[in-house]
Amino acid sequence: MRRAKITIVGAGNVGATCAHWCAAGELGDVVLLDIPRTEDMPRGKALDLMQASPIMGFDSNIVGTTDYADTADSDVIVVTAGLPRKPGMSRDDLLATNAKIVTSVAEEIKATSPNAVIIVVSNPLDAMVQQMFKVTGFEPAKVIGQAGVLDTARYRxxxxxxxxxxxxxISALLMGGHGDTMVPIPSCTSVGGIPVTQLISKERLDEIVDRTRKGGAEIVSLLKTGSAYYAPAAACAQMVEAIVKDKKRVIPVAAYCESEYGVGGYYVGVPVVLGSGGVERIIELSLTDEETKAFQNSVDAVKSLVSTMDGLLAE
Incomplete structure (x- = not known):
């Protein structure tokens, strides 16, 4: 039985760190790809990681490249390509530029790995995964966005x-768009099985949720020259593991919702069962009135973002 083939598009901090987690976890062989003008950079990072394998004791093969031909027939593709946020920049500021980058990547994936499961990480996430789905034409279960795992990890x-x-x-769940409108689900948050509302006041819980919503921006402001990458890369690796090992993990991802939650054909963060086929099913929760209102507000924000993106791409 051959190893899974995992391609990571974008050899920057998130992509290279994701390659590190995937290789060290022996999730499969890894192809680390970047654009041609980066020249030998992805090869250098791949070789450096390979030379760590005797020390850390993993046997994954890692290849760096600027040629999509080397990614052909990948089982899982993680897309981190795009501009990162800088201080004072919102995820939405990245919209036009990253939409064009994701469009280009989607066309290459469609041509070289038509059976892959795609995990999109590029921001603004919900719009980028929608664009990836639109351009590849893949079945929606095989195009997913990484946001819920990261947001929930920050919350936890x-x-x-x-x-x-x-x-x-800590067991927790966040839903909705990846950003300021993400929705905590207190009814699905517990500490050793104890409802979090019995341990933390509503006022303090609201403050923690607010910090979670701004978790990425907080790190951007501290780093000053880049954005978060350890936790986002670890979140990607967890999703890759669920797919290549068919683990049927119940985790929140940006999934295509049609009738589910009344979304009507958009990608938003919801709990799913994640396995070898990608999103094997979406889990529909009974939300409180307050949670439902917040979720709908988040969905409306995602729809507005996608509409803006479509307008920019049409110009």
């Missing part, structure tokens, strides 16, 4: 810090 981190407990004992 802040909750663990607040309570002084292990992150392993």
């Amino acid at each position: 981190t802040f909750l663990a810090m607040e309570l002084g407990v292990s992150v392993e004992d």
